[in-house]
Amino acid sequence: MITIVRLTKKYGTTLAVDDVSFTAEAGRVTGFLGPNGAGKSTTLRIMVGLTRPDTGSATISGRTYVDLPNPGLEVGVLLDASAQHAGRTGREILTLAQQFMGLPRARVEEMLETVSLTPTEASRRVGDYSLGMRQRLGIATALIGDPEVLILDEPANGLDPAGIRWMRDLLRGYADRGGTVLLSSHLLHEIEVIADDIVMIGLGRIVSMGTKTELLHEAGTVVRAADLLAL
Numbered sequence: 001m002i003t004i005v006r007l008t009k010k011y012g013t014t015l016a017v018d019d020v021s022f023t024a025e026a027g028r029v030t031g032f033l034g035p036n037g038a039g040k041s042t043t044l045r046i047m048v049g050l051t052r053p054d055t056g057s058a059t060i061s062g063r064t065y066v067d068l069p070n071p072g073l074e075v076g077v078l079l080d081a082s083a084q085h086a087g088r089t090g091r092e093i094l095t096l097a098q099q100f101m102g103l104p105r106a107r108v109e110e111m112l113e114t115v116s117l118t119p120t121e122a123s124r125r126v127g128d129y130s131l132g133m134r135q136r137l138g139i140a141t142a143l144i145g146d147p148e149v150l151i152l153d154e155p156a157n158g159l160d161p162a163g164i165r166w167m168r169d170l171l172r173g174y175a176d177r178g179g180t181v182l183l184s185s186h187l188l189h190e191i192e193v194i195a196d197d198i199v200m201i202g203l204g205r206i207v208s209m210g211t212k213t214e215l216l217h218e219a220g221t222v223v224r225a226a227d228l229l230a231l
């Protein structure tokens, strides 16, 4: 479970995150939806200790990310698939994660299989990967420690339609087995098809949130909020 309480972050005069509170529950996919510049990435970066909030707190299963002794075993994170080391091969990147987390070596090949990267692809430098292949590798790195929580920023970016379906099934299965999934996107359709709960953000503020069913039944709340956010 992820708990965000009254989070605020200002950059100069820009209020990137403005008094944001919500939870992402275990066993559910929570969609974090908002247009470019809404404050999604800043909120996710605060959750994983990369950005310090001005006020408020973000905890994962009751603890802040920096207090987790072996974070990869508790939370899988994919923020920017293109930020992976371009000079290393996919297998090397996964092997580093496996060693860092103290996992069995077999996890590397298991993960490559899970994300359908072939042995030949796994031996190529990440700099030569397509964006879709980087996303698959990023998802493999996020999943390798078998964490209970997944935080993913626009993971469908660069995936082809078959890849998008694959990812939806993967995240659905993960949540159905009790995992917490927080999925950020600026695409209403992407979130609508997979999320159980939706948190909508615009200009740093929560615009609407609830279960997908509730929001859809509330006389088109999602549609109205989406109009408001120009999604």
Ligand SMILES: Nc1ncnc2c1ncn2[C@@H]1O[C@H](COP(=O)(O)OP(=O)(O)OP(=O)(O)O)[C@@H](O)[C@H]1O
Residues within 6 Å of the ligand: 011, 014, 015, 016, 034, 035, 036, 037, 038, 039, 040, 041, 042, 043, 186
């Ligand atoms: N390091 C930074 N320095 C200054 N301003 C920043 C910084 N990071 C984010 N911002 C600003 O904060 C606001 C929120 O940005 P953020 O990246 O969190 O939005 P987002 O919803 O993730 O957008 P996108 O969908 O484009 O990734 C924007 O106005 C952005 O310009």
